[in-house]
Amino acid sequence: MRRLNLRLLDVFRVVFETGNVTVAADKLGVTQPAVSKALIELEQDVGLVLFGRGRRRIIPTEDAARLYEETARLFTHVEVFEDRIDDFRSGSAGQLSVAAIPTLAGSVVVQAALALQNKAPLVKVRIVTVSRAEVISSTTHHQVDLGLLHAPVADRDLDVEIIGESEIVAAVHRGHVFQTYDHVTPRDLDGYLLIGTYVGSPASYLVRECFEAAGIKMQVALEVNSSAVAFAAAASGRCIALIDPWPSWVVSDDRCVLVKFRPVVPQRIALLTSTFRPPSRLAQLFAEELRHEIIKAAASSHFVRGMIKST
Incomplete structure (x- = not known):
């Protein structure tokens, strides 16, 4: 049996419900011969006799009644599917x-x-x-x-x-002297243990360039690939984290304060x-x-x- 054609099944459904080829044709917006041809084609596809002919009406067979039940069920699912497509589209x-x-x-x-x-x-x-x-x-x-x-x-x-864009900041323990600074520089951070982001990130190169330009050697005690991890570590008070500011939006930790780092190291947010x-x-x-x-x-x-x- 060939794969069933939904268009043929739709014609069959309307004919079964109306009991009249002419009325079905009007409802479907097609010609009467087109409906008759569709019924013949469907009977050939399913290998069943679906309608007998009376004087003014066509008479569905028992096979047609059983097929109609399944067809009605199928088109219920089709309507649900179409609704879902509309949802996807919107x-x-x-x-x-x-x-x-x-x-x-x-x-x-x-x-x-x-x-x-x-x-x-x-x-x-x-x-x-x-x-x-x-x-x-x-x-x-x-x-x-x-x-x-x-x-x-x-x-x-x-x-x-x-x-959007953010910038690298210094996350320091609350009460640290840097909390009173408008900003900190590599020279301010000379001698302090630092938490840095993973070497493979663009920001890590830029931060290191800032320190090299100032002639200051970074003392990285901890290197992580997540600013959230660095932010949590900075809360201990032992190290200062040079990170982007987003973790402070996620974790409410009063033990940390964000201070500007200068020169500015931009973090441009790219959507791919x-x-x-x-x-x-x-x-x-x-x-x-x-x-x-x-x-x-x-x-x-x-x-x-x-x-x-x-x-």
Whole structure:
């Protein structure tokens, strides 16, 4: 038996319900011969006689009655499916995958996901926390819908949009003398034990360049790949962490204070999409929530700036 044609089944359903080919044709917006041809084709496909002919009406067989029950059930599912497609199109349902470096995953990405689900409870967001290289790879190979990390990103297969910017800060234990400073410099930090971010991150190179330019040797006691981990370690009071400011939005820890680090080390937040895979409506809505969360953070922080034009 050939794969059943939904159009033929729809014609059959309407004919069965109306009991008249002419009425069915009017309801379907087609000609009477087209309906008759569709019924003949369906009977050939299913190998059953579905209708007998009376004077003014066609008479369904027992096989037709059984087929109608299954057809009605099928089209109920089709209608549900169509409703779901409408939800996907509007962005009110579906699944979205986002790959992000740990600091951004635990802050703006989570906040944006919760904001989106408040508006669209049927949406499922999968957040994958990975390294910088894995964010780029998974977005390039379409394993996720969106990627989020710190610029720069040089990959011809990716579209890169800068949606905000933060800056490196010094996280110091509350009560530390630096708490009273407007800002700290490499010279101020000379001799202090420091917590630095992973060498592979763009910010780590820039921070080290600042110290080298000042002729100061960094005394890195702890190196981590997550600013959240560095922030927690700085709360002990033994070391000073040079990190981006996002962990303070996630963890309420009064033991730490953020102080400006100078010269400014920018952390441009890059949103990645595949050049060969246009973002879905759901991905676009999530990106809007990300921008909104950054704008909210910028309104309450000296260390975050809102949206920047795409690059």
